[in-house]
Amino acid sequence: xxxxxxxxxxxxxxxxxxxxxxxxxxxxxxxxxxxxxxxxxxxxxxxxxxxxxxxxxxxxxxxxxxxxxxxxxxxxxxxxxxxxxxxxxxxxxxxxxxxxxxxxxxxxxxxxxxxxxxxxxxxxxxxxxxxxxxxxxxxxxxxxxxxxxxxxxxxxxxxxxxxxxxxxxxxxxxxxxxxxxxxxxxxxxxxxxxxxxxxxxxxxxxxxxxxxxxxxxxxxxxxxxxxxxxxxxxxxxxxxxxxxxxxxxxxxxxxxxxxxxxxxxxxxxxxxxxxxxxxxxxxxxxxxxxxxxxxxxxxxxxxxxxxxxxxxxxxxxxxxxxxxxx
Ligand code: GDP
Numbered sequence: 001x002x003x004x005x006x007x008x009x010x011x012x013x014x015x016x017x018x019x020x021x022x023x024x025x026x027x028x029x030x031x032x033x034x035x036x037x038x039x040x041x042x043x044x045x046x047x048x049x050x051x052x053x054x055x056x057x058x059x060x061x062x063x064x065x066x067x068x069x070x071x072x073x074x075x076x077x078x079x080x081x082x083x084x085x086x087x088x089x090x091x092x093x094x095x096x097x098x099x100x101x102x103x104x105x106x107x108x109x110x111x112x113x114x115x116x117x118x119x120x121x122x123x124x125x126x127x128x129x130x131x132x133x134x135x136x137x138x139x140x141x142x143x144x145x146x147x148x149x150x151x152x153x154x155x156x157x158x159x160x161x162x163x164x165x166x167x168x169x170x171x172x173x174x175x176x177x178x179x180x181x182x183x184x185x186x187x188x189x190x191x192x193x194x195x196x197x198x199x200x201x202x203x204x205x206x207x208x209x210x211x212x213x214x215x216x217x218x219x220x221x222x223x224x225x226x227x228x229x230x231x232x233x234x235x236x237x238x239x240x241x242x243x244x245x246x247x248x249x250x251x252x253x254x255x256x257x258x259x260x261x262x263x264x265x266x267x268x269x270x271x272x273x274x275x276x277x278x279x280x281x282x283x284x285x286x287x288x289x290x291x292x293x294x295x296x297x298x299x300x301x302x303x304x305x306x307x308x309x310x311x312x313x314x315x316x317x318x319x320x321x322x323x324x325x326x
Contacts, residue, residue: 006020006021006024006039007021007039007042007043007139010039010136010139010140011043011044011139011140011141013140013141015113015140018113018136018137019115021136024036024039025040025129025132025133025136026129026133028125030285036132039136040135040136043135043138043139044139047138047139047141048138049081049134049137049138049143049144049145050143050144050145050164050165050250050251050254051134051145051147051162051163051164051165052144052145052147052163052164052166052167052250053147053149053156053159053160053162053163053166053167054146054147054148054149054166054167054169055148055149055150055151055155055156055159055166055167055168055169055185056150056151056168056169056170056195057150057151057171060151060170060171060195060196061169061195061196061237061238062148062150062169063102063103064195064237064238065169065193065195065235065237065243066082066103066106066148067103067104067105067106067237068237068238068240068243069146069243069246069247070082070103070106070109070112070146071105071106071240072243072244072247073143073144074106074111074112078111078144079111079112079113079141079142079143079144080106080109080111080112080113080143080144080145080146081112081113081115081137081140081142081144081145081146082103082106082112082113082115082145083115083130083134083137083145083146083147084116084117084130084147084148084149085117085123085130085147085148085158085159086116086117086126086150086155087123087149087150087153087154087155113142115133117130118130123154123155123158124158124281125281127155127159127162127277128274128277128278128281130147130162131161131162131274134147134162147159147162147163151185156185156188157184157188160188161270161273161274162270162274164254164263164266164267165190165191165250165253165254166188166189166190166191167189167190167191167192167193167246168181168185168186168188168189168191168193169193170192170193170194170195170208170212171196171208172194172195172196172197172201172205172207172208173204173208186215186216186219187219187220189230190225190229190230190231190250190253191229191231191233191246191249191250191253192209192212192216192230192231192232192233193232193233193234193246194208194209194212194233194234194235195234195235195237196236196237197209197234197236197241197242198238198241205234206234209232209234210232212232213231213232216230216231216232223262224266225253226252226253226256229249229253231249233245233246233249283321285325286322286324287321289325291324292321292324292325295317295324296317299313300313
């Protein structure tokens with residue numbers, strides 16, 4: 001199938017074409033990378049989804065939340081795509097969305113599309129592929145793209161780099177554990193959502209929510225926030241309570257950012273970031289070409305033997321890198 005046909009089918013909301021497009025952007029093969037770039041360029045550029053980044057440690061209820069929240073959005077007539085950035089996923093291991101039993105109801109909905117994290121050990125690779133999958137979902141006319149990640153460090157940063165709004169999901173916990181959330185991650189959040197505010201956990205959830213609201217007030221005010229944001233709220237994903245408030249808050253925030261110009265500015269900064277990232281990745285890939293590796297080995301021997309100066313050798317090598325990696 002021609003790239004152009006694939007782009008048209010994706011634009012016409014053909015889910016199999018979308019899945020195929022994502023497989024293409026996930027491939028590391030040089031010819032696939034070129035085809036993926038052409039596909040992304042051929043997509044409608046005027047469609048924008050609300051991209052929601054969602055992070056939380058394992059067990060806080062991410063999949064329960066996404067399922068309930070996603071079903072609510074479907075009920076409102078919106079189309080919802082769910083993607084993931086899982087830094088721990090490898091080709092053999094399971095990924096956070098790999099388990100088919102997760103999001104059982106949502107996965108059966110015609111208006112929903114769920115895709116597990118691309119498998120790779122290197123976070124940069126997973127991130128780039130997911131970012132391109134987000135673009136494909138937008139091209140396919142999804143209204144909301146949820147990008148899930150596990151709260152274990154670096155992956156929040158890359159998810160924030162591809163999201164319009166960022167949501168941190170937490171479980172009810174004693175005051176001591178407030179310190180467990182890294183300041184950097186708190187600073188990234190637009191909304192802190194304390195889940196499991198039901199049954200015996202409700203009291204603790206209320207206290208946790210108040211603690212985080214207090215902590216958020218101590219953070220430096222960011223330009224891209226209207227009054228009242230970032231905000232802490234509580235939900236019960238299992239009992240489907242408070243989810244409409246989360247949607248109202250996210251919509252209000254997104255509206256305000258659009259009106260104030262922050263939405264476009266953030267997306268422009270993100271595009272710049274991913275462009276630089278892609279250039280870097282492509283240059284690194286060039287280093288891996290057999291001819292480049294051979295030349296590098298020869299030159300490093302010459303440098304080690306004192307026959308060539310390191311700076312001059314590096315200059316000569318970089319100058320011919322394009323030819324070596326063809
Ligand atoms: P994930 O690892 O973050 O995706 O978490 P899961 O969605 O798999 O949920 C982890 C556990 O928490 C499961 O046993 C869920 O049933 C439970 N859970 C999720 N949401 C809620 C909730 O709103 N209330 C309560 N009480 N339990 C919940």
